[in-house]
Amino acid sequence: MKSLIAVVASMLIASPVFAQAKPCEELKSEIEAKIKANGVPVFTLDIVPNEQVKEGEGKVVGTCDGSTQKIVYKRGVAEAPRDMPAKSQPTK
Numbered sequence: 001m002k003s004l005i006a007v008v009a010s011m012l013i014a015s016p017v018f019a020q021a022k023p024c025e026e027l028k029s030e031i032e033a034k035i036k037a038n039g040v041p042v043f044t045l046d047i048v049p050n051e052q053v054k055e056g057e058g059k060v061v062g063t064c065d066g067s068t069q070k071i072v073y074k075r076g077v078a079e080a081p082r083d084m085p086a087k088s089q090p091t092k
Contacts, residue, residue, distance in 0.1 A: 024064035028071055031062055035073070046072045 024047045032045055046058070053060060053070050062071035 022064055024069055024071065027062050027064045031071060031073070040075060042076055044074045048072050
C-alpha cells in the first residue's frame with residue numbers, strides 16, 4: 001500500500017515536467033491563436049533563449065523546450081514580412 005502511494009505521489013510530482021516539454025513552435029501557435037481571439041491586431045511573439053531575455057523588452061508569456069527558451073510578447077509591434085526587405089529612411 002505504501003509503495004502505491006509513493007508511485008502516485010511521484011507521478012503527480014513529475015507531471016509538470018512533462019507538461020513543460022512542449023516544442024516552442026507549437027506553444028507559440030497556441031498563444032498566437034489566443035491573442036488573435038482576444039482581438040489584438042498588431043503584435044509579435046519571439047522565441048528567445050533564456051539568457052537573452054531582457055527586462056522591459058516585452059512580456060514573457062510562455063516557456064518551452066524544457067524551460068530553455070521563452071516566448072516574448074510585444075503588443076503594437078509588427079514584424080516586416082520576411083519576403084520583403086525592410087524600408088529604409090531616405091537620406092538627406
